[in-house]
Amino acid sequence: MSKTRSEIGRANKKKGAYGQTLSAKFWKQELGGEIKSTPRSGAWWNFPGDLLAWNNIIADKWIIEVKYGKTAVPKRIKDLVEKLRDDADGKDYWLELIDPRGKTYIILDRKVFAKLLVELQGWRKNNREQGAGEINKKAS
Numbered sequence: 001m002s003k004t005r006s007e008i009g010r011a012n013k014k015k016g017a018y019g020q021t022l023s024a025k026f027w028k029q030e031l032g033g034e035i036k037s038t039p040r041s042g043a044w045w046n047f048p049g050d051l052l053a054w055n056n057i058i059a060d061k062w063i064i065e066v067k068y069g070k071t072a073v074p075k076r077i078k079d080l081v082e083k084l085r086d087d088a089d090g091k092d093y094w095l096e097l098i099d100p101r102g103k104t105y106i107i108l109d110r111k112v113f114a115k116l117l118v119e120l121q122g123w124r125k126n127n128r129e130q131g132a133g134e135i136n137k138k139a140s
Helices: 005-031 075-088 110-139
Strands: 034-037 051-054 094-098 104-108
Touching: 005 034, 005 051, 005 110, 075 094, 104 110
Parallel strands: none
Antiparallel strands: 034 051, 094 104
């Protein structure tokens, strides 16, 4: 018995919504604030991306697209990342993919990226507080 197109589409929507929910929970835990999946992957209200972030977190300036499933990452990329992880011997790492036509992409572990975002968020917060302190000193 084969599935109809609408059954296949419904399964894909559920799979995508599940991946978005997992991702939103991870980023909310790591960065704080509010992160939720957009209704119907943003198509309903023409939102860009799959996740919305707000409440003064660093991710609210980003468009976040989530791909979930066995084929979300090509096997060649998985193999390269796994080899790099083994060779890194516990150090953080990234994979840089350079297209000769001018596009370059960076792939790194999500937890490492989260750590960098948390550090950047703290740095921005400290700079804002220092900037406010400087303005208050000048006003006095």
